Amino acid sequence: MAETVRSLVIDDEDTVRFFMAETLKRDGHEVTTARNGEEALERLRENPFDLALVDLKLGGRIDGLRVLEAIRWRWPSTAVIILTAHGSLESAVAAIREGVDLYLLKPLEMEELREAVREALARRRRATTTNAAGEEGAADVLRCGPFTVDLDKRQVQVHGRTIELTQREYRLLVHLIENAQRVVPPQELVRVVQDYEPQGVREARDIIKWYIYSLRRKVEPDPSNPRYIVNIREAGYTFGE
Numbered sequence: 001m002a003e004t005v006r007s008l009v010i011d012d013e014d015t016v017r018f019f020m021a022e023t024l025k026r027d028g029h030e031v032t033t034a035r036n037g038e039e040a041l042e043r044l045r046e047n048p049f050d051l052a053l054v055d056l057k058l059g060g061r062i063d064g065l066r067v068l069e070a071i072r073w074r075w076p077s078t079a080v081i082i083l084t085a086h087g088s089l090e091s092a093v094a095a096i097r098e099g100v101d102l103y104l105l106k107p108l109e110m111e112e113l114r115e116a117v118r119e120a121l122a123r124r125r126r127a128t129t130t131n132a133a134g135e136e137g138a139a140d141v142l143r144c145g146p147f148t149v150d151l152d153k154r155q156v157q158v159h160g161r162t163i164e165l166t167q168r169e170y171r172l173l174v175h176l177i178e179n180a181q182r183v184v185p186p187q188e189l190v191r192v193v194q195d196y197e198p199q200g201v202r203e204a205r206d207i208i209k210w211y212i213y214s215l216r217r218k219v220e221p222d223p224s225n226p227r228y229i230v231n232i233r234e235a236g237y238t239f240g241e
Helices: 014-026 037-046 064-074 089-097 110-134 167-178 186-194 201-219
Strands: 006-010 030-034 051-055 079-084 102-105 141-144 147-150 155-158 161-163 229-232 236-239
Touching: 006 014, 006 037, 014 030, 014 051, 014 110, 030 037, 037 064, 051 064, 051 110, 064 079, 064 167, 079 110, 102 110, 141 167, 147 167, 167 186, 167 201, 167 236, 186 201, 186 236, 201 229
Parallel strands: 006 030, 006 051, 051 079, 079 102
Antiparallel strands: 141 147, 147 155, 155 161, 229 236
């Protein structure tokens, strides 16, 4: 018997949300819905999903890209389809950078939606299988000084206390810990955090300093006198134990 697919449908339009939910239910999915970004984050806090359909232009303070970032940080194996009635190159690129599996324009036909769901789930299964094969035997937990990072759950603890990080803060911290033996230049950190190639050192410094500032506020005992995330003048940053 095939395993039931657990799906999350997030859209602020009642009729669209109902259409997508009913289509998935007819195909055997176990469906949870959310009307806005706030509800979506609540659903995602403790519940993993195999698939998420996310409207890009959600009403309220939290848009679809924020929800996508939360999914990728909390449940990285979830297949994600972004939907919008206001398609643009900029929004598509932003979604792809955050790790979306498919990007579709509304309105959707039933068969188009079904085909997209099948493709997204298949793509995510292939990625998960490849990662598992490539990481066989790798450590699941990263430890350095008072820091413990569960790489499977993407959870970070400092002195035994769990720290809530955004996806990009998490990438930054893990890369610094994994390269604690050297000074990491700002250009490299920007590539890791944003998957973007900065135009020179100055741009890289301007971009990464805000992520450094935000991360220090969460992990340093005294952010104004950092102990762990240390700036090496004119060179970059290193992780101090």
